[in-house]
Amino acid sequence: MEQIAILRFNGYLLVTIQVEMHDRLVLRLQDDLTTMLAKTHSRGVLIDISALEIVDSFIGRALGQIAGISRVMGAVTVVVGMKPAVAITLVELGLPLNGLRTALTVDKGMRLLDETAR
Numbered sequence: 001m002e003q004i005a006i007l008r009f010n011g012y013l014l015v016t017i018q019v020e021m022h023d024r025l026v027l028r029l030q031d032d033l034t035t036m037l038a039k040t041h042s043r044g045v046l047i048d049i050s051a052l053e054i055v056d057s058f059i060g061r062a063l064g065q066i067a068g069i070s071r072v073m074g075a076v077t078v079v080v081g082m083k084p085a086v087a088i089t090l091v092e093l094g095l096p097l098n099g100l101r102t103a104l105t106v107d108k109g110m111r112l113l114d115e116t117a118r
Helices: 023-040 057-072 083-092 107-115
Strands: 006-007 012-016 045-049 077-078 100-103
Touching: 006 023, 006 100, 023 057, 045 057, 045 107, 057 077, 057 083, 077 107, 083 107, 100 107
Parallel strands: 012 045, 045 077, 077 100
Antiparallel strands: 006 012
């Protein structure tokens, strides 16, 4: 079964999605992240989606849910590397991405986590 690696770094969880996402993989990532947050008490989650060409409504909602779960567990979520077409799709779908912060690069995302996770 496919799994996306979740790494710990400086009190944060780092996720780099390098495969095309499907519904089952998104749900697994959500479960794995929730488990890791509970185990590590991380202050933030950085999700790199720069390899994703397409984000459908299910994946978009799941990103919003991950941000909500993280927030309830005391962590900030930042998504980095969003391609323009993905951003346009998320806006056109009208998905509520409350609590989901974005940055263009991993460096900027890490700075945003440092600023907001204190």
